[in-house]
Amino acid sequence: MKVADRIIQEQLSQDPDRPQRKQPILNAILFLFNSLASLNMILVVLVVRRAAVVVNFAQNLTIHGYLILFDFFILYKSYIVMRKHPLYLALSILVYSNRLVWGIVDLKWSGGVWDNESATCTFVQFALSGVQVSLADIMVDSVGTLGAVVAFFSSGSHLLPFQSLSHQLLKENVLRTVVILTATSVLMYLNSAMSTLDVRIFFMFSLILDILTIVLMNLELYCEFSVV
Secondary structure, three states: OOHHHHHHHHHHHHOOOHHHOOOHHHHHHHHHHHHHHHHHHHHHOOOOHHHHHHHHHHHHHHHHHHHHHHHHHHHHHHHHHOOOOHHHHHHHHHHHHHHHHHHHHHHHHOEEEEEOOOOEEEEEOOHHHHHHHHHHHHHHHHHHHHHHHHHHHHOOHHHOOOOOOOHHHHHHHHHHHHHHHHHHHHHHHHHHOOOOOOHHHHHHHHHHHHHHHHHHHHHHHHOOOOOO
């Protein structure tokens, strides 16, 4: 039996009910993520003149909140499949801390203002934090992808039949991190080109990325097995 399948079988044998449930920490992360994503959608329709600044700050806070949870999620999953390697843990803490710092900076300098002419609330993105947040996300996604890919190939999972348990690593980790890494890279480019770019294109792609992130995060709920 290949190493990856043996590891998974050992995990499943320790708890016969494991395929039907996830660890409490993953359930908690999924719950908080979906709660913040839902709150963000509600805040979109609450923007009025008197509360433009407050609501936009709250909306930006929820966006950073669920994206930071997503970053933690992919790093945690990759850390587990990397067999909790201390070097990988140190690297994950480094890139995650960088994401937290730039998230705080963006909350400080980006926000909403009321436009009297159009009678709408306009979100003003601080250019430096916008680029650095995207770059920080790319760093997190890159480390997550690196861990997932290394674990996948070093365990010999790529040699197993497509329907084997080990291919959950591909489905849950490699696919998720590669897709989000690609999308975040495009968003960083759009952030850097804000001065010459139609703002509607930027926000449309941001919306697409948000939806993609939500779908990929909840992919966990549709997997028959969990390797953590």
